[in-house]
Amino acid sequence: MPGRPGPPDGVLAERAQDGDTAAFETLVLRHQDTVFRVALRTLGDREEAADAAQEALVTAWRRLPSLRDADRFRPWLLRIAARGALDAARARAPEHPIPEGAEVADPAAGPAGRAVGSGLRQALDHALADLPPPQRICWILREMEGLGYEEIADVVDATPTAVRGRIHRARTRLVEALEPWR
């Protein structure tokens, strides 16, 4: 869990279902970074990812009353974000395909980002961009966002066993792609 203090997600989600906007704001602050990164991985452009993240969070507010299990707020939100980003990518004009390597080519990463953006890091980004999207999102949610298998299964609408398989395959392909760095 991100290290923001306050009641657990389930409590805040229930309050937000009842109309408590302050509770929803805490959820937004807690999860906006992950929502943004999920969108950025798919869209590869900060502006578009920010728009998609905003849309996802507002959509979550509107649909929140239909969420049955408030304790599963995070995977439910990330699922909205992942789908929204995919729709935005598909709706894009064909002359602007999804950039390869997503964040690598991002000029707004800032000096700190560039300083530590070593060749190895870039190689990982390229290798991730080459993965089939279902494998990519599962690996990223597990290894970079710290979600458990059950949660990821909720996000991608698959069984935890299928998620394990995808992560295993992603890992194998990533290890192969990074072989020259050994």
Add this chain to the structure above:
Amino acid sequence: MAVNGPGPDGPDGGDRLPCGTSLDALLDHLREGRPTAHERACPHCTAAAEELRVLTAARDEAVADLPAAPPGLADRVMRTVRAEGRSSGYIALPGPPGPAGERGWTRIRTAAVAALFRAACDTVPGAAVGHCRFSEGPDGIAVELSARFTGEVPAPRLAEELRGAVRAAALHHLGWRLARVDVRFH
């Protein structure tokens, strides 16, 4: 196809090493810099760790520098959220007697009452209250709370303390005597 054996489609997603160690557990221990004695000595574990060394290093580097949401995103979201709000019902409560002894009625938004009761519950250590819902019956207004444990206080005592806090807030701020306060624990 082997359903129960190793391999990416088995229950372990192919991540169990021949020595029985789960690759996931190994990765977690390596991430924390605390491999077990077995993992340090076992040839299967050390080989797996070596094979994953570069990927783990790349992952660590990327995680140390993850992009954050742009400033202003949360504000933009919350502007829309507050503008839309959520429709809330009303509860009618009897007002104080007028000069001629007549009683008026005041309508109050249920969301405002829920906020008041939740604030009262926040003073009870050991629980966090999510839903706060109302129903009006022949005996008056009943309240249903959903609560999660945040400490070690046993459920019966916690429920009693939450009921007491809500009843006191209702009486003190609204002049209500509640018919019932139900507490549902998750």
